[in-house]
Amino acid sequence: MDEKNSAGIDRRTVLKTAGAAGLMLAAGSAGAVAAPPRKRYAVVGVGSRARMFTNAMTGKFRDTSEVVAICDKNAGRLARAVKLVTETGASQPRGYAASDFERMIREAKPQFVIVTTPDASHDDYIVRALEAGCDVITEKPMTTTAEKAQRIIDAVKRTGRQVRVTFNYRYSPPRTQIKELLMSGEIGDVISVDFTWLLNTVHGADYFRRWHSNKAMSGGLMVHKSTHHFDLVNWWLGAQPETVHAFGSRQFYTPETARRMGLSGPHERCLTCPEKQKCNFYFDLASDPGLKALYLDNERYDGYYRDQCVWRPEINIEDTMNVMVRYDNGAHLNYALSAYDAWEGYHIAFNGTKGRIEHRIVESGGAAGAAKVQSGSEAVSIRVIPLRGQPRDIEPIIGKGSHGGGDDVMLTEIFGDGPADKYKRASDERAGAWSALVGVAANKCFETGQTVRIADLVAGLTPPDRAPMPDRRAPVPMPIRIKIP
Numbered sequence: 331m332d333e334k335n336s337a338g339i340d341r342r343t344v345l346k347t348a349g350a351a352g353l354m355l356a357a358g359s360a361g362a363v364a365a366p367p368r369k370r371y372a373v374v375g376v377g378s379r380a381r382m383f384t385n386a387m388t389g390k391f392r393d394t395s396e397v398v399a400i401c402d403k404n405a406g407r408l409a410r411a412v413k414l415v416t417e418t419g420a421s422q423p424r425g426y427a428a429s430d431f432e433r434m435i436r437e438a439k440p441q442f443v444i445v446t447t448p449d450a451s452h453d454d455y456i457v458r459a460l461e462a463g464c465d466v467i468t469e470k471p472m473t474t475t476a477e478k479a480q481r482i483i484d485a486v487k488r489t490g491r492q493v494r495v496t497f498n499y500r501y502s503p504p505r506t507q508i509k510e511l512l513m514s515g516e517i518g519d520v521i522s523v524d525f526t527w528l529l530n531t532v533h534g535a536d537y538f539r540r541w542h543s544n545k546a547m548s549g550g551l552m553v554h555k556s557t558h559h560f561d562l563v564n565w566w567l568g569a570q571p572e573t574v575h576a577f578g579s580r581q582f583y584t585p586e587t588a589r590r591m592g593l594s595g596p597h598e599r600c601l602t603c604p605e606k607q608k609c610n611f612y613f614d615l616a617s618d619p620g621l622k623a624l625y626l627d628n629e630r631y632d633g634y635y636r637d638q639c640v641w642r643p644e645i646n647i648e649d650t651m652n653v654m655v656r657y658d659n660g661a662h663l664n665y666a667l668s669a670y671d672a673w674e675g676y677h678i679a680f681n682g683t684k685g686r687i688e689h690r691i692v693e694s695g696g697a698a699g700a701a702k703v704q705s706g707s708e709a710v711s712i713r714v715i716p717l718r719g720q721p722r723d724i725e726p727i728i729g730k731g732s733h734g735g736g737d738d739v740m741l742t743e744i745f746g747d748g749p750a751d752k753y754k755r756a757s758d759e760r761a762g763a764w765s766a767l768v769g770v771a772a773n774k775c776f777e778t779g780q781t782v783r784i785a786d787l788v789a790g791l792t793p794p795d796r797a798p799m800p801d802r803r804a805p806v807p808m809p810i811r812i813k814i815p
């Protein structure tokens with residue numbers, strides 16, 4: 331087949347250069363134009379993730395952005411966050427207790443509130459910030475239940491203000507490259523997707539130590555973690571999930587597994603564990619200065635333990651999940667997530683009318699605690715297999731930095747001043763809801779065994795702005811003739 335376009339550039343080069351120039355720079359670079367007035371941000375929930383935002387605003391984007399206030403229910407973490415921002419040379423932000431959230435907005439007058447509290451409290455801060463006249467940037471998942479999603483959808487309509495959900499996974503260059511391939515019509519229109527995400531016994535186990543292990547706080551991994559994955563599929567396909575069926579159970583992180591591994595049973599936490607020598611899931615919170623300063627030193631304010639036993643009987647999230655989704659354009663998704671795997675990362679396959687794309691990222695190698703290998707191209711693969719044609723490997727574009735390079739590109743789009751993004755990676759409350767609701771629906775299936783329609787969960791949810799995808803009614807080329815049989 332003709333691999334050259336009218337400009338004489340082969341298709342592989344187009345994909346590669348479009349990727350390099352377009353995927354990584356589509357969000358633009360900060361600082362090239364005259365400095366606009368600084369935007370005023372308040373941050374609520376200053377734990378681990380908030381640092382990405384405060385570091386950006388006090389570092390690369392300090393000319394455009396200012397942290398004017400910080401709010402947290404833990405007085406120790408609050409004071410530490412104020413100190414860390416001030417130590418960068420930025421003006422000292424005002425610190426507020428969680429109960430003073432509205433007073434914070436009245437006094438500090440932020441234009442934006444960044445919400446980085448645990449998942450189940452997002453809706454409360456999102457709605458209160460919108461009502462107080464601010465726009466909101468919230469971490470994923472936007473929320474954890476259908477009722478909370480409805481509150482946010484209604485509040486956006488009522489106030490006319492904006493919510494942005496920070497789906498950083500979309501911005502990771504190879505994932506944007508997949509979007510480019512799908513948009514280009516390389517495999518026609520996608521009819522089915524097979525997606526498996528693996529979490530290993532280091533990172534995967536960590537969800538069972540923290541607040542994430544309480545479904546009321548995180549929505550379980552179906553919401554907390556899979557919201558990223560469902561959002562990717564929604565965005566990649568440019569379609570809305572319609573119907574969900576799922577199975578879920580907890581089979582690995584259980585008291586029984588602890589006993590089968592030779593322990594006497596679960597305990598409260600690693601710090602005081604009588605079997606810390608025997609348990610190779612032992613997590614030493616005191617040995618890491620950053621984690622110690624953030625969590626251990628501040629336990630006295632709220633009693634939160636960051637190192638709870640992964641075998642505790644009261645854990646109520648699943649570690650083994652299988653989901654089927656039918657989309658409004660007819661596409662089917664087959665998705666699996668497990669949290670005790672031999673390696674960490676994912677593989678996905680898209681089956682289209684003209685062929686198949688297979689894509690894989692190994693985020694962390696087989697050995698527990700093995701160094702991240704995501705930065706190496708050997709860990710990322712993209713293969714196009716035309717119907718009845720020769721498979722072709724596409725050189726992946728490798729990002730740098732956290733979350734496969736996605737965080738940096740996204741931060742530039744949020745705090746910088748880039749051109750319009752042809753991939754439409756910025757997500758509002760509609761994308762936040764469409765992805766979280768797949769997880770909510772799956773959770774409902776786990777309980778009832780019944781198929782769930784997303785339309786039965788919320789009212790007034792419309793499709794988000796999507797990049798144009800191949801026309802599902804357009805002519806499809808007849809594949810080449812082969813001898814059958």
Ligand SMILES: NC(=O)c1ccc[n+]([C@@H]2O[C@H](COP(=O)([O-])OP(=O)(O)OC[C@H]3O[C@@H](n4cnc5c(N)ncnc54)[C@H](O)[C@@H]3O)[C@@H](O)[C@H]2O)c1
Pocket residue numbers: 374375376377378379380401402403404407428446447448449451469470471496498554733
């Ligand atoms: N996009 C990503 O890749 C990514 C990565 C990590 C975390 N996250 C998200 O970021 C959010 C925060 O996660 P984290 O890992 O930083 O958690 P964390 O436990 O480290 O921090 C949460 C902070 O919120 C505070 N807090 C708890 N309840 C509060 C309340 N009601 N009011 C005010 N403050 C409250 C805690 O004291 C703590 O300081 C979560 O929604 C998580 O899903 C996203």
